Amino acid sequence: MTAVLEPTNSFVKSFEKTPGHARPWVNDLRGRGMDVFKQLGFPTTKQEEWRDTNISAIANATWSPAKLVTGQAAFDLSQKYSFGKAAAAELVFINGHFDPHLSAVSNLPKGIKALSLEKAFESDAALLETHLGKYAKIEQHPFAALNTSFVREGAFVHVAKGATCEKPIHLLFLTLPGAETAVSHPRVLVVAEENSECSVVETYAGSDSSVYLTNAVTEIVQGKNSRIDHNKLQQEGNAGYHTALMQVVLEGRSLFVSHSTSIGSKLTRNDLHVFFGGENAEATLNGLVLANGEQHIDNHTLLQHEKAHCPSHELYKHVLDGKATGVFKGKIFVQKDAQKTDSKQTSKSLLLSDTAFMNSQPALEIYADDVKCTHGSTIGPVDENAVFYLISRGLSLAQARHLMTYAFAADITRRIKIAPVRARIEDFMTALHGLPQDLRIADEARHDVALL
């Protein structure tokens, strides 16, 4: 049994205090979110989907809505994570509030829009009403229901039919110390029309040692033959909590690529659901988790194959040190009409300490008879053969181990197309392992520069 929430719960109270939205349908959406949330309550480890992640610290805290912070601190933090000119548009949110002064949207090519959700409720009301909240299954995800009940701010990206954008659109969600135990509920909607192509990066970051919760929901809907390259970079502060549901809906022949990287936070729970709604749609889900200390990072993915001839590829890698815990649960669901599904799932984990813990579980549910679904999982320490190879050339043992760890992660990072995302992860890795930056193998052009 799930506990139905007390009306004294801080979320219920703050929901009641939230002023109504100008658009009635938004109020309806919020109301439905709160109804579902009240019904579901916070999940407990008695529920299958939450068995390995205990969120009682979130459930037991009293949360207040995070307030906008401006000034030098906000500027400095946004600069730290900014992509600068490498982004076609950069929308910066401080404590869940859009900051137009820190944002830049002037480089967007024709046919592509990226704007704050609050603005989009005015300028793109019809599109929002058609899509917002239509894909995320809040009945199965209490945190997504909670996000929905506070839908207000976030980002809307629209890629018109045939439009393409070379540079990424960067959505930067930052949390700065304000009131303690502050919560924000960022909401992202990406609508990619037929034959369009675009890269979107969501960065979540915050200052260390302040307790906060980022509870995000992203919905991506892709028309026929569209391509979206999505990158999520989670670099929350070390006392931050991060919960997120991303729901992707693919029409025929569309291509979705996800690179999800979790570096920060005390506790993270990511749910990534991809719904194959048309034939020949394809999805690649790559994940990288770099955790240490007492971090707990949980990635649940669901590949929902509803139509025939859809390939999916999934590779999640964890590097766990200290007492960190990683959870990966990858579900592949193949409906009876989804013949010729070709799905491959791989989970590889590197444990750098005896106290790190990895829990990797594939789950296949297949109702079609002509499919190819494979999964594999490895968990282990650094490959001693390779370490010996390196030290036999004069490298120290510590250097060799660091290099192997870097190499393990590089298997994912080098697949990332967006250079600033790759650089950010590599910078983190090289700093953590005391390695020089010229280690990068990313691409030849850059490497030549490093070499000379």
Add this chain to the structure above:
Amino acid sequence: MALLEIKNLHAEVAGGGRKILKGVDLTIDTGEIHAIMGKNGSGKSTLCQVLAGREVYEVTEGSVMFNGKDLLELAPEERAREGMFLGFQYPVEIPGVSTSYFLRAAVNEVRKHHGQPELSGVDFYKMVQEKMDLLEMEKSFMNRAINEGFSGGEKKRNEVFQMAVMNPLLGLLDETDSGLDIDALRTVSNGVNKIHQSDKNKAILLVTHYQRLLNYIVPDRVHVMIEGRIVKSGGKELAIQLEEKGYDWVEEEVAAKA
């Protein structure tokens, strides 16, 4: 002068496992090229691994002096820095680490050990370029990840290239010829000879199954290893005898003496 002096070396799989080396005696003087031949499982590769400091093997008896130092007291990386190089029979693939980074780090570790300044990117690149030409390496090679996706032959060529870059006193080449086609064998052998001739103090120990390699890299001494011991040594003509007659006659000779 003896560069490497192995006396009565016994080694087993660590933790009381199978005994593999059962009293190896071998002395290699500076400037010499030696070859060890023997059947599979005779202990040739184990000898190389033990000399390089592989911890899966435990030395239970005997001594090894290398360039005046007690080799068995040195950690594997220290052996490398002192000028020992092992060309692996099965080189490891390490995706994600560029060959250029790895080799520069390795070269600089050796230089630091000898109190020399580290090489800058430019100087390293110049030095490497020459070695790449020597071994006819493709230009893109330095930017590729270590051995990733290489054919067996490319990996072996890469081992010799690394040896050229590391510039060791003693090169142990463990079946470097296996997997090489005839053209690659010629290139690689030429590289080994050049490295050897670059300094009169350098020595090479080849482990091989085939006399063919020894047509290109002519050894001063050839040794036969059987069941963890060197049972017979001779000049380069011994390799030809082995090629023609196999190992049985050596075994019989050993049995007769015993």
